[in-house]
Amino acid sequence: DDPAFARILVDMIHRKGYRALAATDGVAGLQLAREHHPTGILLDVMLPALDGWAVIDQLKADDVTRTIPVHFISATEDATRGLERGAVGFLTKPVTRAAIETAFKRLLHFAEGHQRRLLIVDDEADARTAVRSMLSADGVLIDEVATAEEALQKTAHTRYDCIVLDL
Secondary structure (H helix, E strand, O other): OOHHHHHHHHHHHHHOOOOOOOOOOHHHHHHHHHHHOOOOEEEOOOOOOOOHHHHHHHHHHOOOOOOOOEEEEEOOOOHHHHHHOOOOEEEEOOOOHHHHHHHHHHHHHHOOOOOEEEEEEOOOHHHHHHHHHHHOOOOEEEEEEOOHHHHHHHHHHOOOOEEEEOO
16 A cells, blocks of 8 residues: 555566556455466455455465465564465564565465475375375376485475375
């Protein structure tokens, strides 16, 4: 809902060679997301008509928009709440240009077409196989280990987007 900040973001996105759409409220943002299915969404929390919490809840509940990565940039300091709702990141204003660049990179990393890495940690081979078959998809590389020690060795050398861990 801050036109000056929105212009800065749109300009940064254009300079990277991407197109951008801007909405001044949550209702318009949801409509744009459904119509255009963007690569990613930068979302503020304090929006008129429909706040950012309601926007991300509706995005993640809709089969059409649930896979669009969302990164919050907001004056509120509630990163945990955003991440619990499925955001890929959360920045608290004021933000630096470098922090915004990092947010762009996160959105692009989680966008469709980018390879993701998953680690399954379970001492039972059958359980690992079941999890692998449930979560296997194009663009996802899956590693499996049987012990916590093996998992620590793997994570020391490989960055994972998700770890499925048996208790």
